[in-house]
Amino acid sequence: MTDQIHSVDVSEMGRDKSAESDTAVDERVRKVPAWKRLLHRPEFGAISGAVLVFVFFFITAGDSGMFASDGIMNWATVSAQLGLIAISACLLMIAGEFDLSIGSMIGFAGMMMTIPAVYWGWPIWGAILFAFVGAMMIGFINGYIVVKTGLPSFIVSLAFLFILRGLTIALSILFTNRTIIGGIDKYAEGDWLAVVFGGTIGHGFFIWLADMGLISTYKDGYPIVDGIPMVIIWCIGLAIVASWVLLRTSFGNWIFATGGDDKAARNVGVPVDKVKISLFMFTAFTATVYAACQVFEFGSAAADRGVLKEFEAIIAVVIGGALLTGGYGSVIGACFGALIFGVVQMGIFFTGIDSDWFRVFLGGMLLIAVLFNNYIRKKVTEARH
Numbered sequence: 001m002t003d004q005i006h007s008v009d010v011s012e013m014g015r016d017k018s019a020e021s022d023t024a025v026d027e028r029v030r031k032v033p034a035w036k037r038l039l040h041r042p043e044f045g046a047i048s049g050a051v052l053v054f055v056f057f058f059i060t061a062g063d064s065g066m067f068a069s070d071g072i073m074n075w076a077t078v079s080a081q082l083g084l085i086a087i088s089a090c091l092l093m094i095a096g097e098f099d100l101s102i103g104s105m106i107g108f109a110g111m112m113m114t115i116p117a118v119y120w121g122w123p124i125w126g127a128i129l130f131a132f133v134g135a136m137m138i139g140f141i142n143g144y145i146v147v148k149t150g151l152p153s154f155i156v157s158l159a160f161l162f163i164l165r166g167l168t169i170a171l172s173i174l175f176t177n178r179t180i181i182g183g184i185d186k187y188a189e190g191d192w193l194a195v196v197f198g199g200t201i202g203h204g205f206f207i208w209l210a211d212m213g214l215i216s217t218y219k220d221g222y223p224i225v226d227g228i229p230m231v232i233i234w235c236i237g238l239a240i241v242a243s244w245v246l247l248r249t250s251f252g253n254w255i256f257a258t259g260g261d262d263k264a265a266r267n268v269g270v271p272v273d274k275v276k277i278s279l280f281m282f283t284a285f286t287a288t289v290y291a292a293c294q295v296f297e298f299g300s301a302a303a304d305r306g307v308l309k310e311f312e313a314i315i316a317v318v319i320g321g322a323l324l325t326g327g328y329g330s331v332i333g334a335c336f337g338a339l340i341f342g343v344v345q346m347g348i349f350f351t352g353i354d355s356d357w358f359r360v361f362l363g364g365m366l367l368i369a370v371l372f373n374n375y376i377r378k379k380v381t382e383a384r385h
Helices: 002-029 034-039 044-061 069-094 102-119 124-149 153-176 184-188 194-198 203-211 230-248 250-260 262-267 272-298 309-319 331-351 357-384
Strands: 180-182 300-302
Touching: 044 309, 044 331, 044 357, 069 102, 069 230, 069 250, 069 272, 069 309, 069 331, 102 124, 102 153, 102 180, 102 184, 102 272, 102 300, 102 309, 124 153, 124 184, 124 194, 124 272, 184 194, 184 272, 194 230, 194 272, 230 250, 230 272, 230 331, 250 262, 250 272, 262 272, 272 300, 309 331, 309 357, 331 357
Parallel strands: none
Antiparallel strands: 180 300
């Protein structure tokens, strides 16, 4: 009798374990609704915000020229400029660090390429390469100090913000006795590298659009917009490459791991120090691209270029879905965050709204993005547990 009872108990326990196992399997393979998967995407908030912004200005400024060819090119250019530095700031923030010197680097790099070209007789291509090498060396020093001292990158890069801004003003006055240097456009004519930053592409295509009557033209039939500025091409190209690196390569996995838990990442063999230093160098690289595009667009450099751009880049990244704590974010989201900036900045101009409200909008968008990202962070944490 005892054996029979024991046999029944064992069989019942087996069925119970089997049922629990089936339930566990069901929990693991259950389908998550598409809207929930979309909500957990880092870039969801930025894309939604961009759609709302476009709808708003289409209604309020649709007949103002904002969506004509020249209007589109204006806000696209502004968005691309911010997008350049937002891309690198995004990767660095995913890795758990900040670079507040990126705005000062724009002004410093601009001077590094104009002073040698205008006052020292360097070829433009040589001055551009000099600026890139110098900027990336400073980025290396910035990252090296952070990883070797363990100091917060916020403090280290804040120090470099003032150092670079001070050097830009002091050295430009020392070598040229001025803080604005113009006339570089005449030195850049025919230079093979200047075209990469200051030229346009698609000239023939825009001529064809004008001939077909699809875009606005001057009285002589020449298109008002005759090409796509290289800053837009740079932004799109870097966004594609950075997204691929982040999502499809081992280095991208290292970036996420570093920002998620750098100690655990070190324990599994991730070269955390190299990852962080290389990303600081990348922020310096994108700041120099920004500077070069501005220098050859306006034909001048100024010591105050890039003021507050570091904060705008961080706001764009946060709007794009990156967490301030690291380990989570999207390059595409950062680009949409920059797009929101450009559209709103130019949209306010086209609608005639006082431009002072632009800063109010930025602060409001940052607050909304932080609250939304905090909600997403809690959901992600709950899902992991």
